[in-house]
Amino acid sequence: MEDFPQRVSRARLYEQVAAQITEWIARQGLRPGDRLPPERELATRLGVSRATLSQALVALEVVGVVTVRHGDGTIVTEEAARRAGAQSISDAIRAHRDRIPEVIEARDALETKLAALAAERRTDDDLASIDEALAFMAADVEAGGRGVEGDERFHAAVTAAGHSPLLAAMMRTISELIAETRLESLSQPGRPGQSLDGHRQIADAIRDGDPAAAAAAMHAHMSLVSDVALLHERP
The missing domain is CATH 1.20.120.530 (GntR ligand-binding domain-like)
Incomplete structure (x- = not known):
């Protein structure tokens, strides 16, 4: 029997949000040390819940795109530029999860x-x-x-x-x-x-x-x- 291609995996919502944020960082030309907008504002812009946004930000922190500093917000890192591709972000997040x-x-x-x-x-x-x-x-x-x-x-x-x-x-x-x-x-x-x-x-x-x-x-x-x-x- 002829083999069929593997089923295409669907990105989880927080993965999609993480990829969108990374692409937005690149489009805006944000540099290491720049801050992202407050979580409430980001969630509204993206049309997602605060819980989903928080999960996406944690995933981005784990793979090194941002760092979260208590009282100082979410900060862009040097790794952000290298991770600009959506596929790269999704792959990194899935590898971490796995x-x-x-x-x-x-x-x-x-x-x-x-x-x-x-x-x-x-x-x-x-x-x-x-x-x-x-x-x-x-x-x-x-x-x-x-x-x-x-x-x-x-x-x-x-x-x-x-x-x-x-x-x-x-x-x-x-x-x-x-x-x-x-x-x-x-x-x-x-x-x-x-x-x-x-x-x-x-x-x-x-x-x-x-x-x-x-x-x-x-x-x-x-x-x-x-x-x-x-x-x-x-x-």
Whole structure:
């Protein structure tokens, strides 16, 4: 039987919006450091909901076209010009979406073990670093931020507390992929506060020297991180 061509994939709405925004950036001649219009204005111009627009902006941030700064708006990056083609944007966003489950699996395996090791091996200095990361993230979240840097600091502190050079090296090899999933997760409504609570449970178990509880808390946290809108929206 003659083979038929593969079915043409339909771009999801937020992908279409992301491509339109990237093309608009190019047409307007926006340069790195320039700001996009406020989200409410952009959503009105594009005729989409704020939720869809926010998802498109997160996708663009993940692939490096923009960066979102708390209190400063959405800023164009140097990557925007290179990503000007709509197909390039769609391909990059889909590649990110497709690898999310695998990245989460790797994180769960590595970080769950590291949390257990941290409960066994942590020093007073390790606990201090974990507490500093929690305080940093809490201050950011309370100020209305997403807690991205604090989240990164916390997981780095737990990794260091595990005192396993090989596992730490493995974490470094996927650090860029983790950064993508971190942005995606912490941009979900209500997620920064939920993530902070999960971090506190992990920290408490590590402080108590309870490897099983630390591993369980980290696994639960990874389950939360894996619940992202990109994986739920239908084409």
